Amino acid sequence: MSEASPAKAYGLHFGAIALLFVLSFLLPEYYHGLLARIMVLAVFAMGYNMLFGYVGLLSLGHAMFFSAGLYGAGLAVIQLGWSVPAAFAAGLCCGVVLSLVIGLLALRTSGVAFMIVTMMFAQVFYLIILYFSSWTGGDQGMVVPQPARVLAFGATSLDLTNPTVRYMSALGLFSLVLMITLVLVRSRYGRVLVAIRENEERTKMLGYDTFSNKLAAVVISGIVCAASGAAYALLFGYVGSGFASVQYSILPLLWVLLGGAATTLGPLIGTLFMYYVIDITSGYTSAYLLIVGVALILLVLFFPKGILGSMRQRWLGWLP
Amino acid sequence: MTPLLTTKGLSRNFGGLRAVDSVDFTLMPGEIRAVIGPNGAGKTTFVSLVSGRIQPSSGMIVFDGADITGLPAYVRVRQGIAYTFQITSVFANLTAYDNVALPVQRTLSDGRSKGAVRAGVMAALDRTGLADRAHMPAGQLSYGHQRLLEVAMGLALKPRLLILDEPTQGLADSEIDNFITLVREIAANATVLLIEHNMPVVMQLADRITVFNAGKILAEGTPEAIRENAAVQQAYLGTAP
Numbered sequence: 405m406s407e408a409s410p411a412k413a414y415g416l417h418f419g420a421i422a423l424l425f426v427l428s429f430l431l432p433e434y435y436h437g438l439l440a441r442i443m444v445l446a447v448f449a450m451g452y453n454m455l456f457g458y459v460g461l462l463s464l465g466h467a468m469f470f471s472a473g474l475y476g477a478g479l480a481v482i483q484l485g486w487s488v489p490a491a492f493a494a495g496l497c498c499g500v501v502l503s504l505v506i507g508l509l510a511l512r513t514s515g516v517a518f519m520i521v522t523m524m525f526a527q528v529f530y531l532i533i534l535y536f537s538s539w540t541g542g543d544q545g546m547v548v549p550q551p552a553r554v555l556a557f558g559a560t561s562l563d564l565t566n567p568t569v570r571y572m573s574a575l576g577l578f579s580l581v582l583m584i585t586l587v588l589v590r591s592r593y594g595r596v597l598v599a600i601r602e603n604e605e606r607t608k609m610l611g612y613d614t615f616s617n618k619l620a621a622v623v624i625s626g627i628v629c630a631a632s633g634a635a636y637a638l639l640f641g642y643v644g645s646g647f648a649s650v651q652y653s654i655l656p657l658l659w660v661l662l663g664g665a666a667t668t669l670g671p672l673i674g675t676l677f678m679y680y681v682i683d684i685t686s687g688y689t690s691a692y693l694l695i696v697g698v699a700l701i702l703l704v705l706f707f708p709k710g711i712l713g714s715m716r717q718r719w720l721g722w723l724p
Numbered sequence: 725m726t727p728l729l730t731t732k733g734l735s736r737n738f739g740g741l742r743a744v745d746s747v748d749f750t751l752m753p754g755e756i757r758a759v760i761g762p763n764g765a766g767k768t769t770f771v772s773l774v775s776g777r778i779q780p781s782s783g784m785i786v787f788d789g790a791d792i793t794g795l796p797a798y799v800r801v802r803q804g805i806a807y808t809f810q811i812t813s814v815f816a817n818l819t820a821y822d823n824v825a826l827p828v829q830r831t832l833s834d835g836r837s838k839g840a841v842r843a844g845v846m847a848a849l850d851r852t853g854l855a856d857r858a859h860m861p862a863g864q865l866s867y868g869h870q871r872l873l874e875v876a877m878g879l880a881l882k883p884r885l886l887i888l889d890e891p892t893q894g895l896a897d898s899e900i901d902n903f904i905t906l907v908r909e910i911a912a913n914a915t916v917l918l919i920e921h922n923m924p925v926v927m928q929l930a931d932r933i934t935v936f937n938a939g940k941i942l943a944e945g946t947p948e949a950i951r952e953n954a955a956v957q958q959a960y961l962g963t964a965p
C-alpha cells in the first residue's frame with residue numbers, strides 16, 4: 405500500500421483540491437452554497453470512512469459524533485458567547501471525550517453487536533438533546549446568531565456568513581482532513597488498521613494490541629466527525645436535534661458505500677453524488693426519492709465497491 | 725541452563741474432551757524440537773495454549789523464567805513467542821509485501837525510516853524464496869507459497885521461540901529441501917518448536933522429538949530413541965517409519 409505510486413496519489417489529491425478551489429469562482433450562487441455544505445458533510449463521511457472503510461467497524465451511531473461537534477461549538481457560541489475558534493475547539497473536545505467513552509464501551513463488542521450498541525448510544529445522545537431542550541433548543545433547534553459568526557484576527561476579521569469565506573473555510577477543513585487521511589492510510593498505522601479489518605486474530609498474533617489500535621481509530625473518527633459538526637454549526641449557523649437522529653447515522657454510511665469504502669476520495673464523491681442526484685431529480689418530479697432509490701440499486705449492482713472502489717478494482721490499482 | 729519454555733499440568737478441555745491433558749513440557753534454548761502425533765492428538769491445541777491464542781483450563785506456562793499464563797497473546801508475541809498457523813491465515817487481500825511489513829514494522833527498534841521496513845521485508849521474503857512475488861496479493865499465491873509466507877511473517881517477528889505448525893504441508897519436494905535449510909538457519913538464533921507429520925523432515929531437523937497422543941505426552945527423546953520406541957509405533961498404528 406505505502407509502496408505504490410506516492411507521486412500519483414498526492415498529485416490526484418492536490419488536483420482535486422485545486423479543482424474545488426477553482427469551482428468557487430465558476431459556480432452559480434446556489435451551487436456554490438450547496439458545494440460548501442457538501443464539503444463539510446464530506447468531512448463527516450471521511451471520518452466515518454476512517455472507521456468503517458479502513459478498520460471494518462460498522463457503526464450506526466456516528467450522528468452522535470457529528471452532533472457532539474455541532475452542539476459543542478453551537479452552544480459554546482449561543483449559550484456561552486465564546487469566539488469562533490474557541491467554539492470550534494469546544495466542538496472538537498466534545499468529540500474526543502464522547503468517542504473515547506463510546507469506544508471504550510462499544511469496542512467490547514464486534515459485528516452486529518457493535519452496530520446495535522453504537523446505535524443505542526446515539527439514540528441516548530439524541531434523547532438527551534431533546535430532554536435538555538431549554539438549553540439545546542430541542543427539535544426546533546437554534547440559530548447561531550450572525551454577528552457571532554465572525555473570525556477576528558486583531559484589526560481584520562472574516563465574516564463566516566460571507567459565501568466566499570464560508571466556501572473557502574469549508575474547503576480548508578476538507579483539504580486538511582483529506583490530506584490527513586491520505587497520510588494516515590499510507591502510514592504504518594494505516595497498515596495495521598487494514599490488517600485488523602482483514603484478520604484481527606492474525607494481527608494480534610503479530611504482536612499488535614488490536615483493542616488500543618481500534619480505540620485510537622474510533623477517537624480519530626470521532627474527532628473528524630465532530631470537526632465536521634462544529635464547522636457546520638459555525639458556517640451554516642444552525643444546530644438542531646435532527647442531526648443527531650438515526651438518519652444522520654445512516655447517511656455517512658450511504659455516502660461512503662456510494663463513493664467507495666476505504667478510498668480517500670470516495671466520501672466526497674459519494675456525498676456529492678447523493679446531493680446532486682437528489683437535487684436534479686427533485687427538480688423534475690416529486691417522486692425523486694424513488695429515482696434516488698433506483699440509482700442506488702443500479703450502483704450497488706454495477707459498482708458493488710462504490711464508485712471509486714470499483715474503479716480501483718478494475719482500472720486504477722494505485723488509488724489510495 | 726534454565727529452560728526457555730516450561731509447562732506444568734497444562735490442560736485444555738473442549739466440552740468433555742480433554743484435548744490437552746496435564747502436559748509437563750520443557751524446552752531448552754537453542755533446541756529444534758519436533759512435536760509429532762496422530763491427528764487430533766492435541767498438538768495444535770498445545771501450541772495454541774503456549775502462544776496465547778486460547779486459554780488453558782488449568783496449568784501454568786513459564787517462558788524464560790516468568791509466568792506468562794495470564795498474558796494476552798500480543799504481549800507474548802512481543803516477548804518473543806511467534807506462532808505460524810496450521811490453517812493458513814495470511815492476509816489474503818494484502819500483498820505478500822504488506823503481510824511481512826506488518827511484523828517487520830512492529831519489531832523495528834530504530835523506528836522511523838521507510839528504508840528499514842523495506843529492507844526487513846525483502847530480507848524475510850528472500851529467505852523464504854518469495855522475493856519475486858512481493859507484490860502479489862497473498863490470496864493469489866499457491867498454497868505452498870502461502871505456507872512459506874506464514875514462515876516469513878514468523879521470521880520477521882525476530883522470535884526467540886518460533887512455533888511452526890505443519891509448515892511443509894503443501895510444499896513440493898524441492899521446496900522442502902530449501903525449507904530444511906531455512907529452519908537450520910533460523911535455529912542459529914532462535915529455539916524452534918516444529919509440529920510436523922513429514923517424518924523425513926522431522927528426522928533431519930529435530931534435536932529431540934516429543935510424541936503426543938490423546939492430549940498427553942506419550943514419549944520424548946532423540947530421533948533414534950523415538951524411532952525405536954514401540955509405544956510410538958503403536959500410536960501410529962504401523963505408519964511410523
Ligand SMILES: Nc1ncnc2c1ncn2[C@@H]1O[C@H](COP(=O)(O)OP(=O)(O)OP(=O)(O)O)[C@@H](O)[C@H]1O
Nearest residue numbers: 738741743761762763764765766767768769770810
Ligand atoms: N476449538 C475447538 N473446539 C472443540 N474441539 C476442538 C477445538 N480445537 C480442537 N478441538 C479438538 O481437540 C482435539 C485436538 O485437536 P488438535 O487440533 O490440537 O489436534 P492436532 O494434534 O493438531 O491434530 P492435526 O494433526 O490433525 O493437526 C481434536 O479432537 C479436535 O477435534
Ligand SMILES: [Mg+2]
Nearest residue numbers: 767768769810
Ligand atoms: Mg494440528
